[in-house]
Amino acid sequence: MPHSPVIPLMLRPLLALLLALQPVHASDLPDLGEVSRQYFSDQDEAALGQAILHDVYADPRYLDDPETETYLNQLGYKLVSVSTRNHREFTFFVVDDPSINAFALPGGNIGVHTGLLLAAQSESEFAGVIAHEIAHVTQDHIARMVAAQSQSYWPTMAALALALLASRSNPNLAGAAIATTQAYSVQNQLNFSRDFEREADRLGYDMLSQASFDPRGMSGFFNRLQRANRFYDSSAPAYLRTHPLTSERISDMEARSESTPYHQVPDSLDFQLVRARLRSREDNATDALQAARAALKDGRYSSETAARYGLALALLRARQFDEAETLVQSFAATGKDNALLASLPGQVALTAGKTGLAVQRYQSAVQAHPGYRPLQYGLIASLLAARQPDDALGQVNKSLDLYPGDRRLWRLAAQAHARLGHKLLSHRAQAEAEALAGNLVAAIEQIELGIRAADGSFYDLSSAEARRREWQALEKAQRKS
Secondary structure, eight states, rough: OOOOOOOOOTGGGGHHHHOOOOOGGGGSSSSSSSHOOOOOOHHHHOOOOHHHHHHHHHHHHBBBOHHHHHHHHHHHHHHHTSSSSOOOEEEEEEEESSSSSEETTTTTTEEEHHHHHOOOOOOOHHHHHHHHHHHHHHTTHHHHHHHHHHHHHHHHHHHHHHHHHHHHHOHHHHHHHHHHHHHHHHHTTOOHHHHHHHHHHHHHHHHHHHHTTTTTHHHHHHHHHHHHHHTSSSSHHHHHHSSOHHHHHHHHHHHHHHTTTTOOOOOOOHHHHHHHHHTTTOOOOHHHHHHHHHHHHTTTTTTTTHHHHHHHHHHHHHOHHHHHHHHHHHHHHHHHHOOOHHHHHHHHHHHHTHOOOOHHHHHHHHHHHHTTTHHHHHHHHHHHHOOOOHHHHHHHHHHHOOOOTTTHHHHHHHHHHHHTOOOHHHHHHHHHHHHHHHOHHHHHHHHHHHHHHHOOEEEEEEHHHHHHHHHHHHHHHHHHH
């Protein structure tokens, strides 16, 4: 019996709608992004972007690693800040996939595969791809594609967006799921046009230069992709399938680079540390540890600090805590002031079950790097593990005052309230986390559980009921759209 294709999670709910779509022709696209907004407003795109994030966070390929995601968002916003159209909000997330790919989605959502981070030979190369994707968003390329549909109904837009996510993340799976000729025609239209690609190249190049990266990184990376593609038959790199790469584009990038004075831009330590972090997660714990030891022994690294950091993380996976602790002490001796490195001592202590030591280490690290949220997550988790829920709640509330839109903080708040027996407030915090993840149905379910618990103050109960009405109205509006 033939094997049925696996349909990605984010594609299943609207696959039937996708199959009914009519083909889109590039010649029908509006010339200006502003025109597309007549059919696909900023509000429409923001709502659709939030719905897409719900599917992203629910997909098992989403990499829920605060350190990696924080690095990506810091780099992304460094580029966004120098864009001429930087009024938009962006969300950068990581997909645990070894293929070389990145993609832009409605609502300013930009996904990056772990394979891209590991394949880039410099931070400027990696930044070049991210700048290119940011330009697709700032120039309303996706909105212009959606506006080309003859019907601008929500189901059509949602199906397009979810198919876009599936095709960017795994073209092979999406191709298997989108089986009909008509749907395949739609799939082809999800690939950016050559005009869009050239525009993203030009603006991405400008962002690289202004953000103090080496603008040659963009042409260098795309040039290597093009050369590598000659050795592929039908299995070209995923990025090339959705971003048509031509010799003309490569020539344009190289011409811009030649007219720019050369200056070498070193990679940041964070870039090297994140790559080491990703490598420590590969394969099983034993293989990851062997690879980390071999790389350090043979000198196969561009940063010894990052190689030792990767070894420490691999040792934690293998539960070899004593050797990991020895590495922690060696890092302390170097005196390097880096937030990612500062999180390692607390992580080692917490993983080893030394909760009191973990609290002390995270408290010191938070004082040194107060704006680095992964350290705050670590401190709160350590306080909970050390059976100090009151202190954990105080810390999480302090952080939520600064970052009320952080779903991870709300989940930690839910745990702290649960430890203290606050049923209403625990369910309310979990509901806030679900809503921020785009899951309004789960948010409503959680807050109703809290209201039924009825163990909070009159103010807490009234606030929860108001929040429920707000989410119910939003969820109803989404169902009608």
